[in-house]
Amino acid sequence: MSDFFTDFWSYYIAAIALVGIVWCVWLLFSQRKVTKVVGAPEDTGHVWDGDLRELNNPLPRWWMWMFLLACIFGLGYLVLYPGLGSYAGVLKTSSRVELEAHRQAAEQLQREVYGKYMQMDVKQVAAEPAAREIGQRLFLNYCAQCHGSDARGSRGFPNLTDNDWLYGGDPETITQTITKGRNGVMPSFASTIDGKLAGDVAQYVRSLSGLSSDPIRASRGESTFKSTCAACHGSTGKGNQALGAPNLSDRVWLYGSSEANIVDAILKGHNNHMPAHEEILTPERIRMLTAYVWGLSNIGGAGEGGKQ
Template identity: 85%
Template sequence: MSDFISDFWSYYIAAIALIGIVWCVWLLFSQRKMPKGVSTTDDTGHVWDGDLRELNNPLPRWWMWMFLLACIFGLGYLALYPGLGSYAGMLKFSTQGELAAHREAAEKTQHQIYAKYLNMDIKQVAADPDAREIGQRLFLNYCAQCHGSDARGSRGFPNLTDNDWLYGGEPETIQQTITKGRNGVMPSFASTIDAKQAGDTAQYVRSLSGLSSDPIRASRGESTFKSTCAACHGANGKGNQALGAPNLTDNTWLYGSSEATIVDAILKGHNGHMPAHEEILTPERIRMLTAYVWGLSNTGGAAK
């Protein structure tokens, strides 16, 4: 409990815990003897089953000592472990520390498993059946939420089983992507392009990949494309992997290829975020995951 906004709450909780135990001990000892003028045969007035009466007897000795030992145990526990506000306890135990210890032990065990792959080329790792199985489990745990269990992606999330790569499909690039993440930003051009221009540009973009388009509108959209879009996607629309700008001349579409979808991208933009995993996965795990992802689109490395 180290996140109190002031020391008052720490003292407040500690006081309640200690006063509660002290009060229980006082109550215990106050009831160990009969009050003057009260007999053990006095009836309290509580009757069950017709003739079962409650008498005013003192607490049994065994129960009293059991209760007292419970209070002593509580005080000992609070001295050793956290429980009194922000007091960390004599053993300095914390759930975060326990988790870190378990994680460290698990990583040592896993390191022995991954050790045989450390000196192997990524492509060799991808060809190893055991390594692919490990990589698949890592993928299902950390990547399938966005890219799908079959790695074929969905709207806004790239398909990892084809050979169309936003930033490049070499093992080193894939490893960099997993480690550091990516931020693919398509800016909004609503302030410089109106809806009619956006529609014409969408027709030109569709024509680049051989989709049906209006040649007159596409001709008008070409000038807008070259003055506005070519800076990232290139004059011929083939994209730029250094920027993560998609190739617009193939049949792979991250958000869709309809005119309305392309117009929406031009006027509203997109902000694709691939989170970094360097704080989540060990370097050995990232390497195994890299090999698996690379193998998905290289049939010589892994079966799809």
Template identity: 85%
Template sequence: MSDFISDFWSYYIAAIALAGIVWCVWLLFSQRKVAKAQGAVEDTGHVWDGDLRELNNPLPRWWMWMFLLACIFGLGYLVLYPGLGSYAGLLKFSTQGELAAHRQAAEKLQNSVYAKYMKMDIKQVAADPEAREIGQRLFLNYCAQCHGSDARGSRGFPNLSDHDWLYGGEPETIQQTITKGRNGVMPPFSAVIDAKLAGDVAQYVRSLSGLAYDPIRAARGEGAFKSTCAACHGANGKGNQALGAPNLSDNTWLYGSSESTIVEGILKGRNNHMPAHEEILTPERIRMLTAYVWGLSNAPEASR
């Protein structure tokens, strides 16, 4: 009923529910009186197989009592449970409350499994085969939609199975990322760099990572890079994990390494959002996920 802005609809629905039950009781007793008044059984006039006649017999007493008890049950249900508009019922039952209770019970059971891992170092958790299985299931449920079931990511979504990290690959950093999320912003520079110069900067960026490039254009773009881009990516293009600025001197590209793709990023910017999971996952689940993600790009200690 929270979708309605007027109490009228709450009363309207409650009135219909109650009127329906009252009408059923009235109909039951009104037909009983008619049957008594008629005395003899009424013939409906329908005949089958020559002598099989349909009569309008009164309802059996047991059926009448069952019908009446059903109406009483309906009234009792509406008193105890929600059903009369916005009335919550004496038991204050709600599907949301039931779901929360089931969730709490499940989390209590799960936390008993996670308890031993909460006392271990994350790197040790990553080396535990059972913990990795738990972490993988959590990853497939909550992370695979963006990063892929194999954690290798896709265009715009980082590969979590290599050693290239935007914000750092230490367990504490990964846990912070999962818990609080990330907002990676590459501002657009179309106001200070035109399309031609952006292409020259793209050639210089390609030269940093050993890709094929035009030396003349790269030389023209170097100055613009160092005056505009180096503030975040560094003078040598190595990036800055404190800002989430990617390393431009390796072979890892979030959107692609073609000139047109780099130019698009320079002129239009990029805006990446990693949602926070602290409202979705318990601290225990976040820790298990952290261990699993860290273990994707690091050999577990137990297997070394």
């Protein structure tokens, strides 16, 4: 009930609950006149199957008592437990308190399991089979939705099994990424670059990574690239990990390497958001995830993958 912004809503909910119970009790006693019938019960006039008639029989007394006891039980419950707006109840029971207690107990159990790994270097943790199994479970729960269960990513989501990193692949940087998240922005240049010139720039970008390109169009796009794009991607297109600007001189593409895809990025831009997990995961879990992600491209010779 802490989501109420003013006391009005607390009183409003409490009033609805109490008025509802009082109305039920009033309705019960207002119908006492039908609990006793002198003579034959009233015929409602409804007939089915030729001779099956509906009668207005009185309410059974046992049913009335059960109804009344249910109302009394409801009132008693609202006195003891939360239910009347922000009123906490006589017993001060709180699902949030219970949840927090369970969470702390679970975290304590996790510390006991993860304790020895917190004293080890991340690279040593990554080499431990048991630790990698824990890291994989965490990855499947918290990361696979975007990066895939095999960590090879998809369009717009980086492949974590290769050696191509937007912000750096050392353990410290991976920890920072998981903890604080990332927000990589490729601005739109539609206001300064028209579609034809964007196509020429795309041809030049393709030439940087050895893809087939039109040399004449690429030469026209080179000057625009160096005056507009080099500020982030560098004059040679090798990117800048401090900014999260991709390397455009390799064969790894986050949104595709076709001219149409590159033109789309130039004119419309991209806004990639990696959410922060510091409010979701404990430091112990973040360390296990860091070790697992680092190990994906450093243990087992995963090599360069293909973010297409």
